Amino acid sequence: MGPKGPSVGGAKPPSRVTPALRFGRGAGKVSAMIDLFTLIPPADLLAFLAAGIVLNLTPGADVVFATASGIAGGPRVGAVAGLGVGFGGLFHVGLAVLGVSTLIATLPMALIVLKLVGAGYLLWLAWVSWNAGTEAPARGEGRALAALWRGFLTNALNPKVALFVLAFLPQFTDAARGPVWMQIAILGALFTLTGTAITCAYGALAGFAGQGLAQRMGLMNRLAAVMLGALALRMIWE
Secondary structure (H helix, E strand, C coil): CCCCCCHHHHCCCCHHHCHHHHHHHHHHHHHHHHHHHCCCCHHHHCCCCCCCHHHHCCHHHHHHHHHHHHHHHHHHHHHHHHHHHHHHHHHHHHHHHHHHHHHHHHHHHHHHHHHHHHHHHHHHHHHHCCCCCCCCCCHHHHHHHHHHHHHHHHHHHCCCHHHHHHHHHHHCCCHHHHCCCHHHHHHHHHHHHHHHHHHHHHHHHHHHHHHCCCHHHHHHHHHCCCCCCCCHHHHHCC
16 A cells, blocks of 8 residues: 555644653652652641641731621622732742842831831721621622732731741741742742631631621621721731
């Protein structure tokens, strides 16, 4: 028989995934895991995760904000607010990796300005919640997106988060194991992942509790306002 002609329409025959190729892909994944454990030994990684979970379970500014959002808007809003807080955490991790947080930490005036802007934003949210009235909050994508954005801004404008990232993450890094910026990026992503899950849970639980008092929405809005106002004063004081 003669040589085969070109396929119809110039289409290439489907490629086959050979056992060797599958093995190569699997070996690549294993190699990536080995590289991760070379940067951060398993014992150090477990210690970091345990410390991070304990810290995230302790109610802080992120939990207070998500809880207040859940009380005022319901479980979905509370959970989405926690997700926004997580994005704010990733923002600070990114700044730390790029070295921007270190620069800000050396400028006291920048920290003061950032603190005042963040506290002012929280006070504005408290004022809005206090004057929200007694009607049940509107549902829909718009309210969820607003909660996401507010959660991000609340965390991104909190200088304590930037300072915490600079103080906590480097304790688990070692320049002898590889690039420190990569270790900070990995640790920061893991810390933010666990923290976001916990904060979302706090927000959702507060939302379910608030639903039981939906007939007293005015009281729920005032309670959320007090929590946000107290959070703003705490940010200024500390």
